[in-house]
Amino acid sequence: MSALAVTGSPLWYAARAGGTLALLLLTATVVLGIVAGGRGAPRRIGRFELGLLHRNVALLGSAFLALHVVTAVLDPFVRLGWAVAVVPFAASYRPLWLGLGTVACDLLLAVLITTALRRRLGVRRWKAVHRLAYAAWPLAVFHAAGTGTDTRLPLQLWLYAGCVAAVAGAVGLRLATAGPGRLAGRVTAAVTAAAVPVALTVFLADGPLQPGWAHRAATTAFLLGGGR
Incomplete structure (x- = not known):
C-alpha cells in the first residue's frame, strides 16, 4: 500500500522529504564541524x-527542519498539535521516537538562538551550547528510523548507513590527526562513534524491520521488553 493511500495527504511526503533533507544537512553540518576543528581539515580550503560553508549548511538544514516540523503538524493523519514541536514525548503518535526528534529540535533551536547572541554570551559559553548539535545528531537518526513509515525501504536504510558512516569517518579522521592530550575526550568520542552504528543496527533489526513495529512504536513496550 502506498504512503498516500495510508495518510491521504501530500503533507506526509513534504514532512518526510523535509525530515530526510534536514537529517542529511545536519549530518553534513556535524561532519564539517568535526573536520574543521582538527588538523585533518583540507589545506586547500581556508578555515x-x-x-x-559549515554555517550555511546549518542554516539550510534549519530551513528544512522547519519545513519538516510545520508539515508534520499540519498533516491531518497524525494530528500532532503545535505543542509537540517543543514539548518532548507529548504526542500520542509514536511518542518515544517522535519525542527524540523534538529533543533534537530543541537542542538545535538552542544552538541557533545562542549563535545569534554569540557576541553577548562570549565564545566559551557559545561553544558549550554549540556542542549540543553533536548530541542532536544521533537523536535525529533514531527519531527518523523509529518514526518513519518508510524505514524499511532500501534507499532509506542506505541513507541512514551513509549518515552514520560519514560521521564515524569524520570522528576517525579527527582522532587520527589529533595531537597529544585530552585523552578522556578522545576516548569518549571513539566509543560514541563506535556505539551509534552498533546501536542503530540492533535497533533496526529488532524494531522497525520486524513485523508489528507500527503497533509497538505506539507504546513503550519495545523498551520494556514487550512482545511483538
Whole structure:
C-alpha cells in the first residue's frame, strides 16, 4: 500500500522529504564541524571558507527542519498539535521516537538562538551550547528510523548507513590527526562513534524491520521488553 493511500495527504511526503533533507544537512553540518576543528581539515580550503560553508549548511538544514516540523503538524493523519514541536514525548503518535526528534529540535533551536547572541554570551559559553548539535545528531537518526513509515525501504536504510558512516569517518579522521592530550575526550568520542552504528543496527533489526513495529512504536513496550 502506498504512503498516500495510508495518510491521504501530500503533507506526509513534504514532512518526510523535509525530515530526510534536514537529517542529511545536519549530518553534513556535524561532519564539517568535526573536520574543521582538527588538523585533518583540507589545506586547500581556508578555515574561514570552511566555517562559512559549515554555517550555511546549518542554516539550510534549519530551513528544512522547519519545513519538516510545520508539515508534520499540519498533516491531518497524525494530528500532532503545535505543542509537540517543543514539548518532548507529548504526542500520542509514536511518542518515544517522535519525542527524540523534538529533543533534537530543541537542542538545535538552542544552538541557533545562542549563535545569534554569540557576541553577548562570549565564545566559551557559545561553544558549550554549540556542542549540543553533536548530541542532536544521533537523536535525529533514531527519531527518523523509529518514526518513519518508510524505514524499511532500501534507499532509506542506505541513507541512514551513509549518515552514520560519514560521521564515524569524520570522528576517525579527527582522532587520527589529533595531537597529544585530552585523552578522556578522545576516548569518549571513539566509543560514541563506535556505539551509534552498533546501536542503530540492533535497533533496526529488532524494531522497525520486524513485523508489528507500527503497533509497538505506539507504546513503550519495545523498551520494556514487550512482545511483538
